[in-house]
Amino acid sequence: MTVRTDGGIGTERRDRQTLVWRATASTGVALVVLITVHMVAHHFVVQGTGGLRSYRQVLEYVANPVIFTIELLFLVVVTVHAMLGLRSVLFDLATGERARAWISRALVVLGVVTVAYGVTLIVTLASRA
Amino acid sequence: MSDAIDERRSRGPVQRKGLGPRPVGWLDPRGRTLGHLAFVGNRITGLGLVFYLYLHLAVLSLLIRGGEAWNDFLELATTTVFLLLDVLLLFGLLYHGLNGLRVTLVGTGYVPNRQKALWWAGAFVGTLVLALSAFRILGES
Numbered sequence: 001m002t003v004r005t006d007g008g009i010g011t012e013r014r015d016r017q018t019l020v021w022r023a024t025a026s027t028g029v030a031l032v033v034l035i036t037v038h039m040v041a042h043h044f045v046v047q048g049t050g051g052l053r054s055y056r057q058v059l060e061y062v063a064n065p066v067i068f069t070i071e072l073l074f075l076v077v078v079t080v081h082a083m084l085g086l087r088s089v090l091f092d093l094a095t096g097e098r099a100r101a102w103i104s105r106a107l108v109v110l111g112v113v114t115v116a117y118g119v120t121l122i123v124t125l126a127s128r129a
Numbered sequence: 130m131s132d133a134i135d136e137r138r139s140r141g142p143v144q145r146k147g148l149g150p151r152p153v154g155w156l157d158p159r160g161r162t163l164g165h166l167a168f169v170g171n172r173i174t175g176l177g178l179v180f181y182l183y184l185h186l187a188v189l190s191l192l193i194r195g196g197e198a199w200n201d202f203l204e205l206a207t208t209t210v211f212l213l214l215d216v217l218l219l220f221g222l223l224y225h226g227l228n229g230l231r232v233t234l235v236g237t238g239y240v241p242n243r244q245k246a247l248w249w250a251g252a253f254v255g256t257l258v259l260a261l262s263a264f265r266i267l268g269e270s
Contacts, residue, residue: 121190
């Protein structure tokens with residue numbers, strides 16, 4: 001059995017898939033850099049307490065404008081990449097157009113909530129330094 | 130020949146051929162190639178990392194409650210079991226990151242037809258980094 005659809009819809013879907021693949025790949029490459037910076041700065045340059053920062057150290061670290069910006073960027077990029085990855089897995093489970101549209105909307109909401117919560121967390125901690 | 134191509138083009142792209150695998154057929158490891166197993170590994174580590182993202186946000190929320198809550202967590206986080214989970218997390222990050230780079234390099238056409246070589250190169254680099262990091266992490270316990 002072969003199911004074909006209108007050429008116009010197929011092209012639009014293919015363009016969307018290409019856009020999603022490019023977004024996933026580019027955020028993934030950015031994450032390799034950002035996670036390396038995050039891991040090294042957070043855990044591999046700190047002496048004592050198992051490579052973890054104390055409460056005071058975390059506040060001072062996050063309050064640094066460069067680190068603050070990197071952490072915000074990291075939060076946005078990791079959330080976008082995670083939502084696109086989840087979308088890909090969930091689309092395999094739901095092949096219907098309506099179900100996929102709902103999945104996309106739900107993931108946009110989840111992504112926005114995640115970034116909003118993360119930004120609140122970072123800003124609150126930076127303001128306490 | 131040209132007519133056949135025009136005729137095929139007029140029918141539009143093939144959206145789905147045959148019944149295809151079940152929705153979670155990608156999890157079935159039977160008769161799969163290295164490329165497919167790498168893809169399955171990428172998805173499993175990806176799902177694990179999404180779970181960790183929210184766990185990480187929940188743990189960092191302890192900072193909002195003040196220094197005492199954070200210091201209590203630090204005591205727990207420096208136990209051997211937690212440090213072993215850190216090594217597992219690092220494995221997930223390295224696998225997902227290096228395999229993702231491989232897929233990107235092949236998919237964008239920068240290094241086409243070198244999937245296997247890139248996979249083994251990633252496995253070598255990943256194992257080396259994981260071993261050094263595990264030594265550093267567990268050496269502190």
